Amino acid sequence: RVNGSRLMDSIHSTCEFGKAHPYGDHPTETGMARLSLKDDDKKARHWLIDQAKALGCTVTVDQMGNIFAVRPGKSAKAPVMMGSHLDTQPTGGRYDGILGVMAGLEVLRTLHENDYQTEGPVGIVNWTNEEGARFPIVTVSSGVWAGSIPLETAWNCAEVPTLMTDPSSAPQTIKQELQRIGFLGATPASHETNAIGAHFELHIEQGPILEDERQKIGVVTGAQGYNWYEVMVRGRDSHAGTTPLAARQDALLGAAKMIAASNTVARDLDGLITTGIFRAEPGSVNTMAHTVRFTLDIRHPSNERLAEMVERCRETFDRIAREDCERGVAVQWTTLTENVAVEFHRDCIAAIEEAAEDVCGRLPGAEEDKKLWRRMTSGAGHDSCHVSKRAPTAMIFTPTRNGMSHTPDEYCSPEDCILGAQVLLGAVVRYDAT
Amino acid sequence: RVNGSRLMDSIHSTCEFGKAHPYGDHPTETGMARLSLKDDDKKARHWLIDQAKALGCTVTVDQMGNIFAVRPGKSAKAPVMMGSHLDTQPTGGRYDGILGVMAGLEVLRTLHENDYQTEGPVGIVNWTNEEGARFPIVTVSSGVWAGSIPLETAWNCAEVPTLMTDPSSAPQTIKQELQRIGFLGATPASHETNAIGAHFELHIEQGPILEDERQKIGVVTGAQGYNWYEVMVRGRDSHAGTTPLAARQDALLGAAKMIAASNTVARDLDGLITTGIFRAEPGSVNTMAHTVRFTLDIRHPSNERLAEMVERCRETFDRIAREDCERGVAVQWTTLTENVAVEFHRDCIAAIEEAAEDVCGRLPGAEEDKKLWRRMTSGAGHDSCHVSKRAPTAMIFTPTRNGMSHTPDEYCSPEDCILGAQVLLGAVVRYDAT
Ligand SMILES: NC(=O)NCCC(=O)O
Ligand SMILES: NC(=O)NCCC(=O)O
Numbered sequence: 001r002v003n004g005s006r007l008m009d010s011i012h013s014t015c016e017f018g019k020a021h022p023y024g025d026h027p028t029e030t031g032m033a034r035l036s037l038k039d040d041d042k043k044a045r046h047w048l049i050d051q052a053k054a055l056g057c058t059v060t061v062d063q064m065g066n067i068f069a070v071r072p073g074k075s076a077k078a079p080v081m082m083g084s085h086l087d088t089q090p091t092g093g094r095y096d097g098i099l100g101v102m103a104g105l106e107v108l109r110t111l112h113e114n115d116y117q118t119e120g121p122v123g124i125v126n127w128t129n130e131e132g133a134r135f136p137i138v139t140v141s142s143g144v145w146a147g148s149i150p151l152e153t154a155w156n157c158a159e160v161p162t163l164m165t166d167p168s169s170a171p172q173t174i175k176q177e178l179q180r181i182g183f184l185g186a187t188p189a190s191h192e193t194n195a196i197g198a199h200f201e202l203h204i205e206q207g208p209i210l211e212d213e214r215q216k217i218g219v220v221t222g223a224q225g226y227n228w229y230e231v232m233v234r235g236r237d238s239h240a241g242t243t244p245l246a247a248r249q250d251a252l253l254g255a256a257k258m259i260a261a262s263n264t265v266a267r268d269l270d271g272l273i274t275t276g277i278f279r280a281e282p283g284s285v286n287t288m289a290h291t292v293r294f295t296l297d298i299r300h301p302s303n304e305r306l307a308e309m310v311e312r313c314r315e316t317f318d319r320i321a322r323e324d325c326e327r328g329v330a331v332q333w334t335t336l337t338e339n340v341a342v343e344f345h346r347d348c349i350a351a352i353e354e355a356a357e358d359v360c361g362r363l364p365g366a367e368e369d370k371k372l373w374r375r376m377t378s379g380a381g382h383d384s385c386h387v388s389k390r391a392p393t394a395m396i397f398t399p400t401r402n403g404m405s406h407t408p409d410e411y412c413s414p415e416d417c418i419l420g421a422q423v424l425l426g427a428v429v430r431y432d433a434t
Numbered sequence: 435r436v437n438g439s440r441l442m443d444s445i446h447s448t449c450e451f452g453k454a455h456p457y458g459d460h461p462t463e464t465g466m467a468r469l470s471l472k473d474d475d476k477k478a479r480h481w482l483i484d485q486a487k488a489l490g491c492t493v494t495v496d497q498m499g500n501i502f503a504v505r506p507g508k509s510a511k512a513p514v515m516m517g518s519h520l521d522t523q524p525t526g527g528r529y530d531g532i533l534g535v536m537a538g539l540e541v542l543r544t545l546h547e548n549d550y551q552t553e554g555p556v557g558i559v560n561w562t563n564e565e566g567a568r569f570p571i572v573t574v575s576s577g578v579w580a581g582s583i584p585l586e587t588a589w590n591c592a593e594v595p596t597l598m599t600d601p602s603s604a605p606q607t608i609k610q611e612l613q614r615i616g617f618l619g620a621t622p623a624s625h626e627t628n629a630i631g632a633h634f635e636l637h638i639e640q641g642p643i644l645e646d647e648r649q650k651i652g653v654v655t656g657a658q659g660y661n662w663y664e665v666m667v668r669g670r671d672s673h674a675g676t677t678p679l680a681a682r683q684d685a686l687l688g689a690a691k692m693i694a695a696s697n698t699v700a701r702d703l704d705g706l707i708t709t710g711i712f713r714a715e716p717g718s719v720n721t722m723a724h725t726v727r728f729t730l731d732i733r734h735p736s737n738e739r740l741a742e743m744v745e746r747c748r749e750t751f752d753r754i755a756r757e758d759c760e761r762g763v764a765v766q767w768t769t770l771t772e773n774v775a776v777e778f779h780r781d782c783i784a785a786i787e788e789a790a791e792d793v794c795g796r797l798p799g800a801e802e803d804k805k806l807w808r809r810m811t812s813g814a815g816h817d818s819c820h821v822s823k824r825a826p827t828a829m830i831f832t833p834t835r836n837g838m839s840h841t842p843d844e845y846c847s848p849e850d851c852i853l854g855a856q857v858l859l860g861a862v863v864r865y866d867a868t
Contacts (some may be wrong), residue, residue: 089671089716089718089720089721090717090721091671091716091718091721091724131718131720132719132720133719133720136719138719160718160719206676207677208681224675226675228719228720236838237523237525237840237841237842238838238839238840238841239813239838239840240706240710240731240733240840241640241658241660241706241731241813241814241815242639242640242641242813242814242839243641243706243838244706245697245701245706247642247837252693252710252712253694253697255690256690256693256709257697259686259687259690260687260690260691263687267679272674272675272677274674274684274722275687276686276717276718276720276721277718277719278686278712278713278714278717278723279712280711280712282523282524283524283711284524284567284710284840285567285570285594285662285708285731285770286523286566286572286708286710286731287523287524287525287841288710289710289712292712295719297674297675299675379673379676380673381675403676404672404673404677405672405676406672406674406721406722407671407673407721407724
C-alpha cells in the first residue's frame with residue numbers, strides 16, 4: 001500500500017517551487033505558475049532526480065529534457081513507465097500533472113521499501129512542456145519521443161510572449177531554455193532507442209463526471225482529438241477618428257467577429273472551441289490594429305467532426321475577412337499541433353480495471369452495491385496520447401472539485417489522490433506480472 | 435513668406451529622432467515611433483528649445499512638460515501661440531503634430547529674420563502626450579492646462595503595457611517619465627497663471643476630404659466629440675478541453691462579442707467606434723482567459739449621439755455579459771477621457787479664412803475660379819479642443835494622402851506643408867494686428 005501522507009507531502013512540498021495565486025488562508029491554498037523550463041521547473045526536476053536516485057533508479061535525460069527514472073526488475077526488458085508532467089499553466093493548480101509524477105514516485109518508493117522485485121523494470125517519466133502553456137505545442141516532448149513531432153520543430157518552438165512571467169527577456173526557444181537550465185540531455189528523444197514497455201498515467205479528471213456521479217476512479221479508455229492553430233489577421237493601421245467605417249481594414253474587429261463566429265461553430269457541431277491568446281499590434285487606443293494574432297483550440301471526440309469544425313472555421317473566417325469587415329482583412333492560419341482522438345490499450349485498461357475494482361471494492365461506499373469506478377474518455381490531451389502510438393498505454397482519473405482545472409483552486413482531495421496512487425500501483429504490478 | 439525648404443528640413447531632420455517602419459527606399463520614406471517622453475521625444479524637445487532660444491525666445495516648461503517658447507512683441511499681453519505636438523503613434527507618420535510645431539517654428543524664424551515686430555508676443559507650444567498612445571489620456575497636457583483634467587490624474591497616468599517599445603521596463607507614469615527626461619517643469623500647468631492670448635494649430639487633415647475635393651486648406655471650425663474607455667471583462671480561467679460550453683465564463687469570448695456588437699452600434703448611429711488595445715490574461719492556448727481589458731474610442735459630431743452610442747454599448751455589453759456568454763461574465767467600465775464636440779472661435783476662424791483666401795488666391799488652380807480652401811470640422815481630437823475653452827482658438831488643415839494617418843506612410847506633400855505654414859503665418863500676423 002502506498003504511503004498517503006508521504007505522497008501528499010511530496011505534492012505540496014514541491015509546489016513551493018512555483019506556487020502562485022493564493023485563494024485561501026491555508027499555505028496549500030494556492031495555485032501554481034510553474035511554466036515549463038523556468039527556474040521553478042528546474043528546481044522541481046532536480047528534486048525528482050534526487051529522490052529517484054535515492055531509490056537506486058537509473059536516471060536518463062533526453063534531448064527534450066524528458067526525465068526517465070527506472071528501477072531495475074528481474075529481467076531487462078523495456079520498462080513499464082508511470083508518466084506525467086511537472087509543468088503547469090500560468091494560472092494552474094497543484095494536481096494537473098503533478099499528481100501523476102508524485103504518485104509514480106510514491107509507487108517506486110513503496111516497491112523499494114517493500115523490496116518488491118518486479119518482473120521487468122518499472123519507472124517514472126516527467127515529460128517536458130506537457131501543458132503547451134509556455135511553448136505553444138502541447139505534449140511536445142512525448143510527441144518527439146513518439147516520432148510524431150520533428151525534434152527541430154520542438155527545439156525551435158518559441159515561448160508565448162504574452163505570458164507575464166518575465167517581461168524582461170526576449171522570447172526563448174525550448175532548446176535555449178533546455179540548455180539554460182541544464183536539461184538538454186544527450187539521449188535521443190525517441191521511442192526507437194529509448195523504448196517504453198507500457199505507459200500508465202494517473203491524472204485528475206479535470207472535468208465534472210466523477211464528482212457528479214460520486215465515483216472515485218475513472219478508467220480512461222481514450223481521449224478526444226484536438227488541434228491548435230494561430231490565426232493571423234492583417235489589416236491596416238489608421239486613425240480611429242478620421243477613418244470612415246467603410247474605409248477600414250480593422251484587424252481587431254475582424255478577429256473579434258471570427259472568435260464570436262467560432263463559438264457558433266462549436267455549438268453547431270457539439271464540440272469545443274477556445275481562444276486563449278489574443279495579441280493586437282500596435283496597441284494604441286486611437287489607432288486601428290494592423291495585425292492581430294489569436295489562437296484556436298478546437299476539440300471533438302470524433303476525428304471527422306473535428307475536421308469539420310476546422311473546415312467551418314476556415315470558411316467562416318474567410319467570409320468575415322472578405323465580406324463582413326468593411327474593406328476587408330487578410331487571414332492566415334498556422335498549425336501549432338494536431339492530435340487525433342486516440343484509444344488506449346486493452347491490456348493496460350484491463351490492468352487498471354482490476355486494480356480499480358480491487359481498491360474501490362474495499363471502500364465503504366462500495367458495500368451499498370455502488371460501483372465506485374467507471375470507464376470514461378478524456379476531454380483533455382495528455383502525453384499518454386502520443387505514447388499510446390508506441391507502447392501499450394492507459395490512464396487513471398481522479399475526481400476534480402467542480403470539474404475545474406487550469407485554475408488556481410483546482411483540487412483533488414488527499415483521499416482521492418491516495419486512492420489514485422493505489423490504483424496506479426495495483427495496475428503497474430498487475431501489468432508487470434503478466 | 436516662410437522658407438519652405440527650411441521647414442521641410444526641420445521636419446525631416448528631427449524625424450531622425452524616432453524614425454521607424456520604412457516603407458520605401460528614400461530616407462524620408464519611414465514612419466515614426468516617437469512615443470511621448472521616450473528618449474527620442476527628449477531629443478526632439480531639446481532641439482526645439484535650442485532653435486527657439488537662438489531666435490531670442492523665452493522658453494518655459496510647465497508641470498506637464500509642455501514647452502512654451504515666446505517671442506516678445508511691442509506690448510506684453512498674453513501671447514498668440516502656435517501649438518501642436520512632437521509625440522507620435524507607435525506606428526505614426528512624419529506629419530501628425532510635427533508639421534504644426536515645425537511650421538510654428540518656421541513662422542517665428544520668418545518673423546525673426548524679417549525683424550517683424552508683432553503687437554503682442556507670439557510663440558509656439560509643444561503639448562506633451564497629445565496622441566494618448568503611450569499614456570492613454572489623449573491631449574492630456576492641454577487638458578491640465580485648461581483645467582479640464584486634474585494634474586494628479588495626469589501625473590499618475592501609467593503607460594500602456596502592450597506597446598512593444600521597451601518590454602524591459604515596468605509601466606511608468608507620466609510624472610516618472612517627465613522626471614526621468616528632465617521635463618518636469620516648475621511652472622504651473624494652468625491657463626490661470628500661464629495664459630494664452632489665442633491658439634492657432636496647423637495640422638494635417640488626417641481624413642480624405644481635402645484630397646477628394648482637390649482643395650488645399652481646411653479652415654477648421656470645430657471638432658467632433660470623442661470618449662475613451664477601458665472595458666474590463668472578468669470570467670474564470672478554466673480548461674479548454676474539459677469545460678463544457680455551458681459551464682464557461684470565458685472573458686475573451688465575451689469581449690469578442692462586445693467588440694463585434696460595438697461595430698453595429700457605430701453603424702446604427704452613424705458614428706465611429708474602435709478598439710485598439712486588447713489584452714487577455716493569463717494568455718495560454720488551452721486556458722480560458724479570466725480577464726480581458728480592451729479600449730473603446732467612441733466618436734460622433736453630435737454630443738447627444740455620442741452619449742447615445744455610449745449608452746447603447748453599455749446596454750449591449752451588459753446583455754452579452756448576462757445572457758449571451760454561457761454562464762456569464764462581469765463587465766466594468768473605466769473612463770479614460772471624455773471630450774465633447776467643440777466649436778472654435780470666430781475671430782480666429784476669420785483670421786485663418788483671410789490668410790487662406792490670400793495664400794490660396796495666388797495659386798495657379800485658383801484662376802479657374804475654384805475655391806482652394808474650405809471650412810470643415812475635425813474628425814480627430816486636438817490640443818486646440820482643450821485650449822479653445824480658455825482662449826480664442828482655431829485650426830488649419832492640410833491635405834493628407836489617401837486620408838491616412840496614424841500609419842507610417844502618412845503623407846502631406848512639401849507644397850502643402852509649406853502652404854499650410856504660410857496660412858499659419860498669415861493668420862497669426864492678422865490676428866495679432868487686430
Ligand atoms: N491535461 C492537461 O491539462 N494538459 C494540457 C493538454 C490539453 O490542453 O488538453
Ligand atoms: N490628431 C491626432 O491624431 N491626435 C490624436 C487624438 C485623436 O485620437 O483624435
